[in-house]
Amino acid sequence: MERREFLSNMGITLAIVCTGGLAACGGKGDDPTPDPPGNPPGNPPGNNAKLTVDLATQLTAVGSSIISGGVVLIRLAASNVPASFSAVTSTCTHMGCTLSGVNGGIIECGSSCGHGSKFNSDGSVNMGPATAALTKYTVEISGNTLTVK
Template sequence: MSNDVPGRSCPPRRALLAGACAVGVTAALAGCQTYGTAPVAAPGGPAPAPDGSGGTAAPDGAPAPALAALADIPVGGGKIFADEKVVVTRPTAETVKAFSATCTHQGCTVTEVTDGTIVCACHNSVFDIADGSVRGGPARAPLPAANVAVDGDTIRLA
């Protein structure tokens, strides 16, 4: 049977199928994209103190700037430091933790710390404040840990 029918303006069936396959393959490949996570500290960030005290120091040897006072981080909650790309949490009164503030799903900055969780409002991923593990949402990888040091009542990047 021929597709050359006088007065017919439809494309041949083979051309339609080829076009449909190309669209399907393109859509499937777009769904296979992967996303990385941003590093927690930028190059040139805080370095260990040269005196071996275990504290932190800026590249010029001065102490790393304070992120917050210990009292600024509520027990059972936390605080996001977007400029430093870190979220500091306090799961218990005796424990201070820090994680990358960059969501492992698609790289948005997390937006809130509430009810024992770190929330990314971009796609509703939720992470645990104690270990950064995924509690819900499309994220599959935990938030990477970041290093902080508590120096008396001051929290600094480590």
């Protein structure tokens, strides 16, 4: 094989590898319907609750949050009524990774994806590259027990 033929073949091979790598980099893209989370630990089978919280011991301060069972749950106000809480999916709509935390009421997609999308507490996009909002869940309260469905 001559040098010219070898370099030509290497160039074609490199172009194919790079093109495949770029296609893989896109991930899931902006998927407005992320995969539903599984049954969280401690949630009996058949119970359609995504997350259950004891408000006597958890989320006692306004601004506190929990990420568990596929849910980001944030306390927005002091009273124990459903409107005082926001519950959204913990799966980023841009690349499908798990959201990393809540900072100042802003839900962040951190280092696991590395793209830096941010969402408001209601699930709407605060900063891209994500363009689709997070799925909202229903909050129900009975006594001190909050249930996300």
